[in-house]
Amino acid sequence: xxxxxxxxxxxxxxxxxxxxxxxxxxxxxxxxxxxxxxxxxxxxxxxxxxxxxxxxxxxxxxxxxxxxxxxxxxxxxxxxxxxxxxxxxxxxxxxxxxxxxxxxxxxxxxxxxxxxxxxxxxxxxxxxxxxxxxxxxxxxxxxxxxxxxxxxxxxxxxxxxxxxxxxxxxxxxxxxxxxxxxxxxxxxxxxxxxxxxxxxxxxxxxxxxxxxxxxxxxxxxxxxxxxxxxxxxxxxxxxxxxxxxxxxxxxxxxxxxxxxxxxxxxxxxxxxxxxx
Numbered sequence: 001x002x003x004x005x006x007x008x009x010x011x012x013x014x015x016x017x018x019x020x021x022x023x024x025x026x027x028x029x030x031x032x033x034x035x036x037x038x039x040x041x042x043x044x045x046x047x048x049x050x051x052x053x054x055x056x057x058x059x060x061x062x063x064x065x066x067x068x069x070x071x072x073x074x075x076x077x078x079x080x081x082x083x084x085x086x087x088x089x090x091x092x093x094x095x096x097x098x099x100x101x102x103x104x105x106x107x108x109x110x111x112x113x114x115x116x117x118x119x120x121x122x123x124x125x126x127x128x129x130x131x132x133x134x135x136x137x138x139x140x141x142x143x144x145x146x147x148x149x150x151x152x153x154x155x156x157x158x159x160x161x162x163x164x165x166x167x168x169x170x171x172x173x174x175x176x177x178x179x180x181x182x183x184x185x186x187x188x189x190x191x192x193x194x195x196x197x198x199x200x201x202x203x204x205x206x207x208x209x210x211x212x213x214x215x216x217x218x219x220x221x222x223x224x225x226x227x228x229x230x231x232x233x234x235x236x237x238x239x240x241x242x243x244x245x246x247x248x249x250x251x252x253x254x255x256x257x258x259x260x261x262x263x264x265x266x267x268x269x270x271x272x273x274x275x276x
């Protein structure tokens with residue numbers, strides 16, 4: 001699966017690098033200076049890519065990775081300043097709700113992608129990046145990757161992410177990880193079931209990834225799609241309504257005194273007042 005072919009995505013992208021090699025589409029989050037934190041533009045571009053390939057039977061696997069040694073540091077906290085201004089002008093929480101709900105739309109889209117989604121987890125795997133890891137079909141982690149849900153430490157909530165974390169690792173571990181805002185490495189991520197395999201360096205990562213892609217090629221394309229859809233039906237639940245409500249709760253948290261103090265402390269590189 002290593003012979004290159006032309007890119008299937010022709011549109012230019014400011015936040016992604018999209019390349020096709022044979023039956024594999026490589027999608028690289030490309031905001032390395034922000035540790036690939038997801039802006040609204042990146043969210044929309046990722047949703048667009050997965051929408052474009054949904055019915056493309058020639059693409060068997062999608063490899064998600066981040067540029068610059070980080071997978072994804074979550075949502076771009078600095079975007080909150082623009083959202084706060086928009087919310088003030090609209091005298092409504094709707095800008096917060098719409099932005100947050102985009103995360104749920106993306107994670108649902110990736111979760112139900114008919115292709116096999118492989119996540120390569122390095123560096124920061126936080127917040128929304130953590131959520132993406134939890135909806136991959138196969139996750140390969142570097143030993144020194146750093147996982148976590150930092151939202152409560154910022155005075156906000158993992159509104160769109162939490163349901164998928166529970167699905168991945170169960171309610172008991174999800175409570176511990178989310179409520180304590182824990183940070184942990186790749187070995188712990190494998191133990192919890194967030195990642196499947198652990199590698200020590202880039203060479204080992206490439207070997208593991210190539211082996212996985214070869215294994216994916218052995219599965220019949222349509223059978224693989226139908227099986228994935230069937231597995232989703234086993235634990236089907238109405239997440240859309242839950243995520244809608246969670247977006248409203250997120251907006252309320254962002255607009256609160258805690259949310260403003262948490263995001264300001266992050267930008268100013270200091271502890272929030274409740275942690276001093």
